[in-house]
Amino acid sequence: MRARAVMVLGTTSGAGKSWLTTALCRYYANQGLKVAPFKAQNMSNNARVVTEGEIGSAQYFQALAARATPEVRMNPLLLKPEKDTQSQVILMGQVSAELSRMAWRGRSASVWPVIAQALDELMADNDVVVIEGAGSPAEINLKDSDIVNMRVALHASAACLLVTDIDRGGAFAHLYGTWMMLDAAERQLIRGFVLNKFRGDASLLAPGPQMLQDLTGVPTVATLPMWWQHGLPEEDGVFDDRSRATGVVSKTIAVIAYPRISNLDEFQPLKNVPGVRLVWVRSPAELAGLAPDDWVILPGSKHTSGDLDWLRVQGLDRAIATHAGRGGAVLGICGGLQMLGEALIDTHGIDGNGPGLGLLPVVTQFEEGKTVRQRQACFSAVSGPWSALSGVAVQGYEIHHGQTAPHSAMAAAGDLAHAVLPEGLAWQNGAGHVLGVYLHGLFEDPAVLQALFGASTPTLDSVFEGLAGYIGRHFEPGVLDALIRAEECP
Secondary structure, eight states, rough: OEEEEEEEEETTTTTSSSHHHHHHHHHHHHTTEEEEEEEEEESOOEEEEEEEEEEEEHHHHHHTTTTTOOGGSSSSEEEEEETTTEEEETTTEEHHHHHHSOHHHHHHHHHHHHHHHHHHHHHHHHHHEEEEOOOTOOGGGGGGGSSSSHHHHHHHTEEEEEEGGGGOOOOOHHHHHHHTTHHHHHTTTTTEEEEEESSSOOGGGTTTTHHHHHHHHHOOOEEEETTOOOOOSTTTTTOSSSOOOOOEEEEEEEOOOOOOEEEEGGGGGGGEEEEEEEEEESSGGTTTOOOSSSSEOOOOEESSHHHHHHHHTTTTHHHHHHHHHTTOOOETTTHHHHHHHHHOOOOOSSSOEEOOOOOSSSEEEEEEEEEEEEEEEEEOOOOOGGGGTTEEEEEEEEEEEEEEEEEEHHHHHHHHOEEEEETTTTEOOOSSSSSEEOOGGGGGHHHHHHHHHHHOOOHHHHHHHHHHHHHHBBBBBTHHHHHHHTOOOO
16 A cells, blocks of 8 residues: 655745644644654754664654654755755765765755655555645756656656745745646645645635635635744744743743754743743843853854854854853753864864863864764763753753864863763863753753753653644644545645
8 A cells, every 4th residue: 555645735835834834744644653753864963873873853853743763764865955055965864974975956866766765665664654745846947857856756756735924924825826836736735735834814814715616626724823922842943933931931032043043943831841941042242141050052063163153253252251150050952062172183084173162171173973863871970050960860862973082181181071971972171051962952961951040841752732723723624534535625
């Protein structure tokens, strides 16, 4: 039996494809069906570790929503931008140096057979495969090398939903223009239009949906109200800049938002901790009002030396040092840990050489091999503002080039970095207020949240159930079931 494929396309990036795909995965799984997500190509520095390597975070969460084990077939091609014109290419979970060097348009012929095989295998193994497109299927300049949108839809004979962000304005034109630019065979696959992020009285949309259906023959099957706090991390490096806190603010956590920030989805749980205000920082002025009890976090980076240069150009290096100098808490995660050290040493041309921020007496040596693995470990004695982590068992994942060790000359002089997780996973300075860890996912661990904040946040499973219930309420009756029965939508 071949699975039924449902595909979510968008008129633009950020239209809502990822969260809607996640919601559909849980909706169909709740019908007792065996479900798998799929995205042929994902461009994102948000990645998660699976058994065979790494995949985009969105597909990882979609697999969990589908109650499936995340695996590389669900996202066979992952592009991790390192510069404006350069990406690291991950094929079936592993870095491909050859594809990374290849021109964008030249890759499609090489990778399409792998993508098609992964999709075919998922279709053979499941009842429903929920597919996410990328960007817009109407990017006609890329049509001849398309491996992620309509080529996939045609290969899977997918029932397609086309979603648009009505909050941006021009939604009906976006939907009509996208539909018009598709080939006739591709148009036949579009089964419904979805208006996402709607604010106001839905009756005011009339007669727009009917006029659009008269022009295209495609019904508008859902108008989804704006939902700011659904609980799912944002996709494609897009994050919500607005500061929010539940209750009286007792702590501000400032995350430095450098250009090649990675794995920012791991901070989503902090948005739900009572009394915590999470802010994204790009200038020194945004750190000036922090109290010593507030935190500065240097997150992961896909290009550590480049983002470190950016910090210095902005003057954020001095602002971070000032916060640390008055005993303020500073946390570096992965690339952020590497930045906190004395130096970056790169003899293989992996990332780049340069001085660090000098807040941890450690040195990072970049290596050709990439560390990609799930980890479990237990904190030893931790001091300063991080002391609540002492003895806490944690689990997370590593995705990094380079290994970090104490600076030998500084150690000999008595300035020794303290290892607070085994095997070089975490280091702390002598004063205790600066902590660097290689382990991603700390704030997704309930034990860590309980230790640091005395709080818990909604589980991912409750988030998935909320998403499924949301689309169940707001789609026209019968539409979601009709998509997997190969019949016209009501």
